[in-house]
Amino acid sequence: MLPGRKIYIETYGCQMNFSDSEIVGSLVLGSGYETTTDPGEADVVFINTCSIRDHAEQRVRQRLREFRALKKKHPGMIIGVLGCMAERLKDELLEQEPSVDMIIGPDAYRDIPALISAVGSGQKAVNVMLSLEETYADIQPVRLGSNGVSAFISIMRGCENYCAYCVVPFTRGKERSRDPDSIIREAGDLVQKGYREVTLLGQNVNSYAWNENGRTMNFAQLIARVAGIDPQLRLRFATSHPKDLSDELIGVIASTPNICRAIHLPVQSGSNRILHLMNRKYTREEYMNRIRAIREKIPDSSISTDIITGFCGETEEDHLETLSLMQWVSFDYAFMFNYSERPGTLAAKKLRDDVPDVVKSRRLEEVIHLQQKLSHESNKKDIGKVCEVLAEGRSRKSEHQLSGRNSQNKVVVFPAGDIHPGEYIRVKITRCTPATLIGEVSPE
Ligand code: 5AD
Ligand code: SF4
Numbered sequence: 001m002l003p004g005r006k007i008y009i010e011t012y013g014c015q016m017n018f019s020d021s022e023i024v025g026s027l028v029l030g031s032g033y034e035t036t037t038d039p040g041e042a043d044v045v046f047i048n049t050c051s052i053r054d055h056a057e058q059r060v061r062q063r064l065r066e067f068r069a070l071k072k073k074h075p076g077m078i079i080g081v082l083g084c085m086a087e088r089l090k091d092e093l094l095e096q097e098p099s100v101d102m103i104i105g106p107d108a109y110r111d112i113p114a115l116i117s118a119v120g121s122g123q124k125a126v127n128v129m130l131s132l133e134e135t136y137a138d139i140q141p142v143r144l145g146s147n148g149v150s151a152f153i154s155i156m157r158g159c160e161n162y163c164a165y166c167v168v169p170f171t172r173g174k175e176r177s178r179d180p181d182s183i184i185r186e187a188g189d190l191v192q193k194g195y196r197e198v199t200l201l202g203q204n205v206n207s208y209a210w211n212e213n214g215r216t217m218n219f220a221q222l223i224a225r226v227a228g229i230d231p232q233l234r235l236r237f238a239t240s241h242p243k244d245l246s247d248e249l250i251g252v253i254a255s256t257p258n259i260c261r262a263i264h265l266p267v268q269s270g271s272n273r274i275l276h277l278m279n280r281k282y283t284r285e286e287y288m289n290r291i292r293a294i295r296e297k298i299p300d301s302s303i304s305t306d307i308i309t310g311f312c313g314e315t316e317e318d319h320l321e322t323l324s325l326m327q328w329v330s331f332d333y334a335f336m337f338n339y340s341e342r343p344g345t346l347a348a349k350k351l352r353d354d355v356p357d358v359v360k361s362r363r364l365e366e367v368i369h370l371q372q373k374l375s376h377e378s379n380k381k382d383i384g385k386v387c388e389v390l391a392e393g394r395s396r397k398s399e400h401q402l403s404g405r406n407s408q409n410k411v412v413v414f415p416a417g418d419i420h421p422g423e424y425i426r427v428k429i430t431r432c433t434p435a436t437l438i439g440e441v442s443p444e
Helices: 015-029 054-073 084-089 092-096 109-120 168-172 180-192 219-227 247-255 272-277 284-297 316-329 346-350 357-380
Strands: 006-011 034-036 044-049 078-083 102-104 125-127 150-154 197-201 209-212 215-218 234-238 262-264 302-309 333-338 386-394 401-406 411-415 424-432 436-441
Touching: 006 015, 015 034, 015 044, 015 078, 015 109, 015 150, 015 197, 044 054, 044 084, 054 078, 078 084, 078 109, 084 092, 084 102, 084 168, 102 109, 109 125, 150 180, 180 197, 180 219, 197 219, 215 219, 219 234, 219 247, 247 284, 272 316, 284 316, 302 316, 302 357, 316 357, 333 357, 357 424, 386 411, 411 424
Parallel strands: 006 034, 006 044, 044 078, 078 102, 102 125, 150 197, 197 234, 262 302, 302 333, 411 436
Antiparallel strands: 209 215, 386 401, 386 424, 401 411, 424 436
């Protein structure tokens, strides 16, 4: 492999994928490549892909067409597809996208240097083997596109929940937890480099379980350990499955000031019938009980969620139940999606995708409309309050303004003054939009 050659990595999908791209970055740097942010000057272009909805795959296909045009100008450029689409479509993708040279699934990244060499000598290369053990525990990720303030640490891989709509168990394989010592080391290293915020990532962090030579650790214990490294280091985590959010974890968050007061708890639907069809393994009432437990122990916590509209068999009554649950919880924030059938999932095999697109979209609009109102109400309640904000960088709208997040994960914009990214400041909230809090630096 020739040193000084350049690799460009573009990432789609979830935070986990961004974290994976940083592992890939580290693996290629270790074999003599350097990364570039310009695909036009790259010898190797990687696209780390997402399969969660058809729309996500279509965006990647469009991008591959653009890369194909680039390759015409730069013959010899290698194009590799990584991640969930690579795993889902395997060598089928080589037939459909002739410009693609490499297909690499999420557990095969260590093989990348060897696969690049194989392609260099004229072959197409595929490795989509899933693993029962791979956690990339020993790889020190390079922080791609980092603001130097916040970083992701992946603590586990895979998923075995088999929600009926979801492709992830098929693209990311069995659930496995990463060695806690390597996680604690990575967090300590980030602190040394000046980072102030770490998000612990997994498909379902609440089922993190380390068990080796009689030593066991669950997620509540792990996050408490990482939070103990430095009180100035903020911790976040994503994502939690409502069936596994334990009282122990709620207790640890409540008693640990540097664990952020923001819980993302995807509900997906407010209807018990739909939750059952989705194989979510909790009821509306059980979900409400988790919310009550959070509100009781961590009253200042924000709560956000994911919602799918138009899942198989969803009736108007089911939809109204989703709206009424949203209202009851009064979510601070939500990610909202139309149901998109994914080949190979339980729903694709057993259920009919029978809600017409126009109905799905109308319901989605109603859900989005309600959430905008709830988010705005939630933000209005913060006016007059003082909150601690970690400055992250210039605001998108003005270079005289900085933007950061408060503990509740709300974006806060305030005058830059002589404040630098990475500093904690107290900000008094004076105004808001549905998406942003606006304030002034507070002497309090
Ligand atoms: N269609 C629509 N949304 C989906 N999600 C997962 N699978 C699908 C699908 N097939 C949503 C869920 C999940 C989020 C990451 O994406 O809400 O929590
Ligand atoms: Fe997309 Fe899910 Fe894969 Fe993340 S794990 S990239 S959300 S399909």
